[in-house]
Amino acid sequence: MTELLSNYVAGRWQAGNGAGTPLFDPVLGTELVRVDAGGLDLAEGFGFARETGGAGLRALTYKQRAGLLAAVVKVLQANRDAYYEIATANSGTVKNDSAVDIDGAIFTLGQYAKWGDALGDVHALRDGDAVKLGKEPVFQSQHLQVPTRGVALFINAFNFPSWGLWEKAAPALLSGVPVIVKPATATAWLTQRMVRDVVEAGVLPAGALSVVCGSSAGLMDQLQGFDVVSFTGSADTGAVIRSHAAVAQRSVRVNIEADSLNSALLLPDAAPDSESFKLLVREVVREMTVKSGQKCTAIRRILVPAALYDATAEAIGAKLAGITVGNPRNEGVRMGSLVSRGQLDSVREGLEALKAQAGVLYDGSQAQLVDADPAVAACIGPVLLGARDADAAQRVHDVEVFGPVATLLPYRDLDHAVALAHRGQGSLVTSLYGADEAALGRAAVQLAASHGRVHVITPDVAQAHTGHGNVMPHSLHGGPGRAGGGAELGGLRALDFYHRRAAVQASPGVLGQLGLAQA
Ligand code: NAP
Numbered sequence: 001m002t003e004l005l006s007n008y009v010a011g012r013w014q015a016g017n018g019a020g021t022p023l024f025d026p027v028l029g030t031e032l033v034r035v036d037a038g039g040l041d042l043a044e045g046f047g048f049a050r051e052t053g054g055a056g057l058r059a060l061t062y063k064q065r066a067g068l069l070a071a072v073v074k075v076l077q078a079n080r081d082a083y084y085e086i087a088t089a090n091s092g093t094v095k096n097d098s099a100v101d102i103d104g105a106i107f108t109l110g111q112y113a114k115w116g117d118a119l120g121d122v123h124a125l126r127d128g129d130a131v132k133l134g135k136e137p138v139f140q141s142q143h144l145q146v147p148t149r150g151v152a153l154f155i156n157a158f159n160f161p162s163w164g165l166w167e168k169a170a171p172a173l174l175s176g177v178p179v180i181v182k183p184a185t186a187t188a189w190l191t192q193r194m195v196r197d198v199v200e201a202g203v204l205p206a207g208a209l210s211v212v213c214g215s216s217a218g219l220m221d222q223l224q225g226f227d228v229v230s231f232t233g234s235a236d237t238g239a240v241i242r243s244h245a246a247v248a249q250r251s252v253r254v255n256i257e258a259d260s261l262n263s264a265l266l267l268p269d270a271a272p273d274s275e276s277f278k279l280l281v282r283e284v285v286r287e288m289t290v291k292s293g294q295k296c297t298a299i300r301r302i303l304v305p306a307a308l309y310d311a312t313a314e315a316i317g318a319k320l321a322g323i324t325v326g327n328p329r330n331e332g333v334r335m336g337s338l339v340s341r342g343q344l345d346s347v348r349e350g351l352e353a354l355k356a357q358a359g360v361l362y363d364g365s366q367a368q369l370v371d372a373d374p375a376v377a378a379c380i381g382p383v384l385l386g387a388r389d390a391d392a393a394q395r396v397h398d399v400e401v402f403g404p405v406a407t408l409l410p411y412r413d414l415d416h417a418v419a420l421a422h423r424g425q426g427s428l429v430t431s432l433y434g435a436d437e438a439a440l441g442r443a444a445v446q447l448a449a450s451h452g453r454v455h456v457i458t459p460d461v462a463q464a465h466t467g468h469g470n471v472m473p474h475s476l477h478g479g480p481g482r483a484g485g486g487a488e489l490g491g492l493r494a495l496d497f498y499h500r501r502a503a504v505q506a507s508p509g510v511l512g513q514l515g516l517a518q519a
Helices: 042-058 062-078 080-093 094-120 163-175 185-199 235-242 275-293 308-318 343-354 412-424 437-448 491-498
Strands: 004-007 007-009 011-013 019-022 029-034 125-132 140-147 152-155 177-180 208-213 227-231 253-257 263-266 301-305 359-363 382-388 405-411 429-431 451-457 500-504
Touching: 004 080, 004 185, 004 253, 007 042, 007 062, 007 185, 019 185, 019 491, 029 125, 042 177, 042 208, 042 263, 062 094, 062 163, 062 185, 080 094, 080 275, 080 451, 094 163, 094 235, 094 275, 094 491, 140 253, 152 163, 152 235, 152 275, 163 177, 163 185, 185 208, 235 308, 253 301, 253 405, 275 301, 275 308, 275 451, 301 308, 301 412, 308 359, 308 382, 405 412, 412 437, 429 437, 437 451, 451 500, 491 500
Parallel strands: 004 029, 152 177, 152 227, 177 208, 227 253, 263 301, 263 429, 301 405, 382 405, 429 451
Antiparallel strands: 007 011, 007 208, 019 029, 125 140, 140 500, 359 382
16 A cells, blocks of 8 residues: 555644555556545644634744745755655656756745845735825825635646646745635646655744645535635636635635647748748747656647748747657656656547648657657657648637647738637737747737736847746746636745735824834
8 A cells, every 4th residue: 555645724733534546657657645634623624724823824924924935945855855856756857857847946935035034024005105095195095915814725737747836836835825725637746745854854934834635526616705705727617616605606706727739829920941930940849858758838729920830830830740759767758758648648639630620740659669668658759740721720729729739821811810728718928939029019018908927039038038838937827718717836926815905994103103013
């Protein structure tokens, strides 16, 4: 029997009362650990976090809580090697891909520690300046942001067990709001291990951080009016969360990050030998292969001028041919596996659905695996599809294949390209490649309405840009419509979700005291 991972709830480690759900190595097929959340007293757990955790965090100032984030960074850095081992075993990722999850989390926490430190020793945040309410300035209105007096429940997706926790926990803890995380079952081990290390290091107040591994049953039922829930996962589960009584009746604030048909767009003036063309090709290949395409921000649709369709297919295909796929422990492997055989089935199914409307331009799906048994490993090589009639191929704008798959689409002119990007019905990110700054600026403004982030790459930023799919804490993460309508990160904007805004109407003398008193 493998180890049954404990849950950390109500300030103590508690095992579930069931046999547990096994977690597997997706390359070797071996069982690693088990998780179970059966029999937990969730009411006690949520109450403890809300009261003890909330009070402990709110007793501190923003600057002091920033210090907690910095302490968490140290704990995670000290245990980094163990996290890489777990990621290789449970997520099947090569080292560079594990880094996106693990070091991306540490970087994000460190960044919020810096931003929080600058907020100073205050307990509430002023929101704008005070304005006088009458002719004389003796009675004024000041908007104020105070931490919500509830818990933040995170229900996370399988593809980022580390970053998914910490990119949400950083702004929540900095805001003074305790966190309860429920990682996706398939990869819960890394999340649980990180929480365990932070709890054992004793760097956070009691009740500030809890973890429930296993079934999500009953979690949403615990939420009360001042709590918040942040969900990352499929649109279908997102719809279940949104329609739960906690949200629909008790006004629990909800943030949803769902699936997304992100695009990359080569501007009309690019020639096949141009720097912009090469930058697009490089980025598409990177996005298709990092974490085997299991990134919510990955490029799914590639929009190019019709005249460059064949040249682009050839250039991307040539680079994909050099991608080795298999066991991430083998130094020669560039791309590891998907997270499970179940995901492999789902990628194959999605590919078949797309193939009904798109041709295959490069097929790595049958390529030989390095050091891995195709009958066991959840590995699949990259596949580039293409549809010459981008308008008719509706599924390409609809079906998210969560793996190393993207579709090339030709456009007539820039208006057509922008219209095709909008066909994603709201996406997390689009990237633009070109050299004409005026055209790029116009396109960026047009695309901003349906995208959370517009990543514009000109030759002069070739070395400096942070990557289409890389979520930087400085920029908004989330997208309208189909992408879930969520908003995470974006610097201190992320704190809004964990705060309540109120207007205080008082004399300047009273207003001068705000922020100093404990919230
Ligand atoms: P999922 O099946 O929707 O699961 C997401 C989470 O919800 C898991 O923790 C899951 O727990 C839990 N869950 C399942 N049913 C639930 C219910 N009825 N009530 C409450 N929680 C429930 O999604 P996934 O397959 O893990 O993730 C893949 C999807 O996530 C992709 O579509 C991808 O695009 C999206 N994603 C989006 C972002 C973003 O930032 N926008 C980031 C990453 C991934 P169990 O694991 O225990 O079932």
